[in-house]
Amino acid sequence: MVSEHHIPVTRTARYYTLSEINEKTKDIWIVIHGHKHLAGKFILIFDELARKGSFVIAPEGLMRFYIKGDYGDVGASWMTKEDRDSDIKDYVNYLDRLFFDVIERKAKLHSLKINTLGFSQGVATLSRWLSFGKAKVDKAVFWCGGVAHDVDFSNAESLKKTEIHMVFAKDDQYFEQDFPKKQIEILTKAGITPKSYIFKGGHEVSFVLMEEAGIL
Numbered sequence: 001m002v003s004e005h006h007i008p009v010t011r012t013a014r015y016y017t018l019s020e021i022n023e024k025t026k027d028i029w030i031v032i033h034g035h036k037h038l039a040g041k042f043i044l045i046f047d048e049l050a051r052k053g054s055f056v057i058a059p060e061g062l063m064r065f066y067i068k069g070d071y072g073d074v075g076a077s078w079m080t081k082e083d084r085d086s087d088i089k090d091y092v093n094y095l096d097r098l099f100f101d102v103i104e105r106k107a108k109l110h111s112l113k114i115n116t117l118g119f120s121q122g123v124a125t126l127s128r129w130l131s132f133g134k135a136k137v138d139k140a141v142f143w144c145g146g147v148a149h150d151v152d153f154s155n156a157e158s159l160k161k162t163e164i165h166m167v168f169a170k171d172d173q174y175f176e177q178d179f180p181k182k183q184i185e186i187l188t189k190a191g192i193t194p195k196s197y198i199f200k201g202g203h204e205v206s207f208v209l210m211e212e213a214g215i216l
Contacts, residue, residue: 006086013094015059016043018050021106026053027113028103030137033058034120034145036067036075042119048207049216055112059098061125062090078125091125092133099135115139117215119205120174124148131156139163141215142194143205144172146183153190164194167213172203 016039019025029049033042039060046056061076079087107114114137118126123145130140131151136158144167153159164187168180180198187194197213210216 011062013059013062013098014039015057015098015102016040017058018043018047018056019054021055021110021112023110024053025055025110025112027055027115028107029054029056030099030103030114030116031056031058032078032116032118032122032126033061033076034122035077037120038074038076045205046207049210057098057103059095062094063087078121088128088132092129095129096133096135099133104135113138115141117141117143117205117210118145119143120145120203127151127153127159130159130162137162139165139215141165141167142183143167144169144174144203146175146179147186153187153192156190156192160192164192165213165215166194166196167205167209167215168196168198169202169204170198170200174203 021028029046031043031046033039039058043056043058050056061078063077064074065077067073067075078091103114116126116137116139118141123142124147126140127142127147128151129135130137131153140159140162142165166180166183180196184194184196199209199212201209
């Protein structure tokens with residue numbers, strides 16, 4: 001008879017930063033990558049944001065894999081359908097640990113607002129973290145992705161106190177035309193009123209588009 005079991009283990013998580021936190025820092029941005037991305041490459045998208053005075057921090061998903069075959073380029077993921085509940089619990093704990101050990105104290109010391117952005121798969125990750133975790137942020141941006149389908153957002157009290165933005169691409173190859181409307185409805189039905197924006201383009205994020213969307 002086969003029985004499934006779980007045991008908690010300690011492992012090392014990786015994250016990257018751009019700029020430093022000091023008296024000149026404007027704010028903090030936590031950016032959460034999508035499926036197959038690596039945080040070290042993803043964070044480069046926000047280089048201009050750091051140049052403008054923000055401190056940017058990009059945590060990396062705990063699971064890495066070869067993108068094609070058994071060698072070559074490597075990507076990371078936040079979870080898969082296999083043992084998903086354990087993966088969700090692990091990354092929520094990981095992001096909370098990063099938040100309280102690395103970010104929150106410095107933010108309070110310099111009176112900085114903490115903003116978050118999840119891209120693609122990172123949208124579901126961000127929405128679960130802010131719903132299940134203990135961290136509280138000032139702004140959450142859900143960019144080109146779907147919020148977690150298994151979260152009852154009506155019980156996500158911290159999200160109701162957060163400035164929420166939902167940004168969509170007009171020509172996003174991964175979603176149907178009615179995707180933005182359905183995503184907005186998920187939150188509004190839960191008592192959360194997000195600001196929304198649809199840009200002309202595909203499945204992408206950039207500093208220029210962040211400015212265009214009015215989230216900075």
